Amino acid sequence: MNRLENKVAIVTGASKGIGASIAKHYATEGAKVIVNYASSKEDADKVVKAITEHGGTAISVQGDVSKTSDVIRLFEETKKVFGTLDILVNNAGIYPSASIEEVTEDSFHRLFNINVLGPLLTIKEAVKLFENKGGVIINISSGVSTTPMAMIAEYSATKAALDAITVSLSKEFSGRNIRINSLLPGGVETEGTRMAGITGSELEKTIIANTPLGRIGHPDDIAKAAVFLASDDSAWIHGEKITASGGVYGL
Numbered sequence: 001m002n003r004l005e006n007k008v009a010i011v012t013g014a015s016k017g018i019g020a021s022i023a024k025h026y027a028t029e030g031a032k033v034i035v036n037y038a039s040s041k042e043d044a045d046k047v048v049k050a051i052t053e054h055g056g057t058a059i060s061v062q063g064d065v066s067k068t069s070d071v072i073r074l075f076e077e078t079k080k081v082f083g084t085l086d087i088l089v090n091n092a093g094i095y096p097s098a099s100i101e102e103v104t105e106d107s108f109h110r111l112f113n114i115n116v117l118g119p120l121l122t123i124k125e126a127v128k129l130f131e132n133k134g135g136v137i138i139n140i141s142s143g144v145s146t147t148p149m150a151m152i153a154e155y156s157a158t159k160a161a162l163d164a165i166t167v168s169l170s171k172e173f174s175g176r177n178i179r180i181n182s183l184l185p186g187g188v189e190t191e192g193t194r195m196a197g198i199t200g201s202e203l204e205k206t207i208i209a210n211t212p213l214g215r216i217g218h219p220d221d222i223a224k225a226a227v228f229l230a231s232d233d234s235a236w237i238h239g240e241k242i243t244a245s246g247g248v249y250g251l
């Protein structure tokens with residue numbers, strides 16, 4: 001029995017990396033998936049093709065999660081094509097490293113607009129589409145929300161803010177059958193980490209050296225946890241921070 005049979009799921013930032021893997025795993029579990037992307041239509045369409053070639057259902061929808069009008073369009077399109085929504089994964093995010101000397105108003109607003117305002121805007125629309133039946137929300141945070149490293153003060157602050165949103169809304173949603181959790185990956189090799197020069201760097205070697213399971217994460221490691229958090233297997237988990245890091249962020 002597929003764990004997400006006939007569920008409708010939006011995965012933001014699903015043209016690459018962790019989001020693409022979550023979209024594919026959800027489709028394998030029977031969900032109909034909206035593959036959201038910001039600029040990479042070709043990559044998003046490849047994810048859709050990979051899903052449909054395996055008998056799954058998916059569409060790609062462009063939309064910058066930090067723009068209200070784009071977010072409204074993303075949810076309108078979802079309603080038009082699938083009629084409802086059951087699962088929202090707030091995965092879209094950026095993670096430029098910056099020393100304190102490099103922090104500017106612009107860098108702050110760009111990071112907070114995408115990583116924090118984005119999830120607030122999407123959740124606002126998701127709640128309307130969940131209607132009375134409820135739904136599940138997963139916020140892709142980061143291990144650095146609780147254990148920040150050097151050179152990523154701004155980014156770490158966005159993910160700590162996202163975790164606070166998870167906890168606050170878990171209480172606000174009382175009695176509405178909406179479950180919400182944060183999923184905190186450790187280092188994962190993706191298009192984004194390759195572009196950022198993290199893959200193969202000294203930082204990556206340090207992460208691996210500090211990881212009890214002895215390797216960098218793979219997008220599938222996070223996607224499997226995201227399937228669990230979307231499914232009834234996690235029915236009693238709500239308002240939590242679940243870490244998937246090979247032990248690097250273990251307590």
Ligand code: NAP
Nearest residue numbers: 013015016017018038039040064065092093187188190192
């Ligand atoms: P990635 O490979 O860089 O992919 C980022 C995705 O987000 C792309 O699909 C991109 O779309 C989309 N995106 C970026 N800005 C967007 C916006 N404004 N609106 C909509 N979509 C947008 O990223 P990743 O490494 O898989 O990371 C995914 C998430 O996991 C992020 O939230 C990140 O903070 C978190 N995370 C990652 C790691 C890691 O080591 N990789 C660790 C902890 C947490 P386009 O391609 O169209 O631009």
